[in-house]
Amino acid sequence: MYKITSRQKDNAEKLGVTIKPSTNKNKKIDVFKNGIKIASIGATGYKDYSIYLKEKGSMYADERRRLYRIRHQNDRTKIGTAGYYADKILW
8 A cells, every 4th residue: 555645645735635545456545625536646556756755865856757747748737637636746
């Protein structure tokens, strides 16, 4: 099971949502708004900013974040989508 970091909890709070470890074995986090599940984010086979930060430091993590944002430009900017929440919470 994926361990949610305090940074991710803070990011979710800023968006007005709550997060819990995902019930979907292929995802890291479930996102809830007003108690209703609205998205499952973060594929379990991939790393995210928090993992890179812990394993390789801030310079490497920042570069991975930059590349992630380029790669996901189309879906990360649509408010309310899983891509949006993944960008704002995981990255």
